[in-house]
Amino acid sequence: MNTQELINKAIEARNLSYSPYSSFKVGAALLTKNNEVYLGANIENSSYGLAMCAERNATYNAYCHGVKKEDIVAIAIVADTEKPCSPCGACRQVLSELLPKSAKIYLGNLNGDIMETNTSNLLPFAFGKEDLK
Numbered sequence: 206m207n208t209q210e211l212i213n214k215a216i217e218a219r220n221l222s223y224s225p226y227s228s229f230k231v232g233a234a235l236l237t238k239n240n241e242v243y244l245g246a247n248i249e250n251s252s253y254g255l256a257m258c259a260e261r262n263a264t265y266n267a268y269c270h271g272v273k274k275e276d277i278v279a280i281a282i283v284a285d286t287e288k289p290c291s292p293c294g295a296c297r298q299v300l301s302e303l304l305p306k307s308a309k310i311y312l313g314n315l316n317g318d319i320m321e322t323n324t325s326n327l328l329p330f331a332f333g334k335e336d337l338k
Contacts, residue, residue, distance in 0.1 A: 206240055207319075208281075212313045214242050215281040218259065223324050226253070231284040233263035237276045243267035244247035260296045277304050281311040289313050289320040292327065300324050300333035 218232030225319065226249050233245040235270050245263025249256040262283050267277065280300070284290035289312035292300065300310065300323040312320045324331070 206236055206242070208279075208311055208319065210278060211236050211242070211281040212283060212311060213257070214244065215259075215283040215311075215313065216315070218244040218246050219283060219285075221247045222259070225249065225275045227253065229284065231259040231282065231290060233259035234274060235263040235267045235269065235272075237272055238278055239272045239276070241272075241337060243270065247269045250324065255287065258293060258296050260292050261299050264299060268303065270325040274303060274305055275306050279309040279311060281313060283315070286314045287316075289318050296326075297328040301328045302333060324336070 212225060214234035215232045218234055219230045221244065222230035224230050224247055231247040235243045243263050243266040244264055245259045263280060282290050282292060291312055300301045304324055306324060308323065310322045312322065
């Protein structure tokens, strides 16, 4: 699957968004080595702290289906934003732990702008299990 196809899957995932409070629809698509794609969309709640972002939903969806960290190749995140959509801090932390360092992270928007990055660039001083010792 090429980058644009993965971005298109993330755009498709936006349609699954439940965002009645912000009207800010975000979609994510996670790609594995087996060319399987796991979708995620942001799901809001009137108690805002209970909302879940698209990229975490896609990642957790993959893990719940037996995907392992080393199986993940890339994730695309798309929203209707001026610049490519960037993950929030909580998502950066989750992605830094659950995606391999080699995974590509594509940030996109509906205008076709795409930026490629990785977990090290998104969260350079990530807190990890080695910090718990």
